[in-house]
Amino acid sequence: MGFSNSSNIYEIVLVGFPNLQQFSMFLFLSLLCIYLFIIAANIIIFFVIQRQPSLHNPMNFFIAVLSCLDICYTSVTIPKMLADLLDEEKKISFPGCILQAYVVHSLGASECYILTIMGYDRYLAICKPLQYSSIMTTRICIFFLVVDCFVGGFLIPLIEVVLISPLPFCGPNRIENVFCDFLPLLSLACTDTKFYIMVEFCIALFILLIISLPLILFSYISIIHVILKMKSKIGRRKAFSTCGAHLMVVTLFFGSAAFIYVRVSESSFVDFDRTVSLTYAVFTPLANPVIYGLRNQEIKKSI
Template identity: 40%
Template sequence: MKTGNESIKTVFILSGLFQYGHMDIFLFVAIIILFAVALMGNLILFLLIQLDTRLHTPMYFLLSQLSFMDIMNISTTVPKMATDFLSNSKTITFLGCEIQTFVFIVLGGTEALLLGFMSYDRYAAICYPLHYPLLMSKKICWFMVTCAWTSCSINALVHTLYVFHLPFCRSQLINHFFCELPSLLQLACQNTSQYEYTFFMYVCCILMLLIPLSLILASYSLILAAVLHMRSTAAQKKAFATCSSHLAVVGLFYGAKIFIYMRPKSYRSVAHDKVVSAFYTIFTPVLNPLIYSVRNKEVKGALRKWLEKHFLQHL
């Protein structure tokens, strides 16, 4: 607890997504509907992968982890944002804000690494199909996921401990709809420029964003070269179909993250950051299961089989 010239902070106030009071009910209903769709879509995809033995492959194992992250991601920020539309006091406790920041950083970094591992999985499957069972064994898959969660948890813990030990003496108002790290730094009455431009920018952005993105670009460059040398048109179509879904998800994730965290400070706008953050935290978890299921015959087949077993046979 801070004393002296530093004000004691037990709660923060969130400014929210929009400042239009007459639209609060509409926004609440819209957010709740999107939350329910995202939760149901990702939960169904996660359970299908667990229950259908045909989906017990490295690609779907990693996809189940992505669905699990999307469930956690939307559950971390959206329920609080939705209730704030109906509340006159948009407060969040110091501890609640700390937990929200930690979980959000963990999920962001882990998803970045996971998308890199998913691109390597497609590279191994298409470029080295005979060695694929060895390159993507069950042990290696678990090692990848464990490394992603562990490294990003340590990274998030370092950031969270640093930020929440700063003296917050400027204001209690966080100009955002959740406790995002850049917004919190604006409340500190201590100079954080060195942290922002060294540790945060280089460690967080380069290690957690640019290195996985480089792996993705390298993997898909090699995949494209391999696919173009395939003689079978059917094999080419299958390869493009399995990769296009992943590339769409990569575009959504990295587009939002790079826009928020890697723009020069002089070009940043709070309003724009809020909109992009809303897209990432709300719409991406809604779109991800749709992207992976609409053009995926195996997922659609597993869903059809599950529906026939549990519902259609009783009609």
């Protein structure tokens, strides 16, 4: 990743939540507890799934991958937020800011693809149970799908890095956010950025609304159609329960991500944007182990 020598900005200031400075120590302790819980809960879920033979099925394999993604994702964003809560300057180097934005987008895109595959897994399990074992239980197929998710997740955001890093940045150097992201960075460029904002919009549209969301909607429309045909109430309840956790995570993840990225201009509601960014970066990874760990009876019993 090369960075332009024409940039006069060597450091970026992450403004965060300036109206809550008097609560910085309380916010630091709260965020630290959340971060430790996310790390500990996801590590427990990962090792329980790995060590318990009864949990060795495709859905739990994807949950274990999701746990690893959440550990990596929060480790890219939350430690810097914690440091900024105790630091008045809240600075990050310009290359470091570009790198953080790239990793955030890469891990976010990878998680988007994993959630899409999990929806497809539920579709096969409920709508095509006789074909499920021949499609989803082979280790080659599962690992092939996961590798594709990570390769696609880490390749596509490179387009944004290649386009944005050579731009001239001559000031100001303040980002109204809690972590670095490409769209706020573009607002600092000393040139017309309409083309770059449109590229950002198209990439987000492609990942969220063209690839992932249609596949998830197709999966769940098919699932609901099959469930409504079931005569057994117990069977319906069981089928809904297996999909409920995934739907909750998808709604939280896609809702916040779409609000942040699928738009062609910056919002004028800065505080609301920061809150949504915090939801995307902190509360969605916090919800994942709770939803998949505490609501999953098999994992709960194994723990």
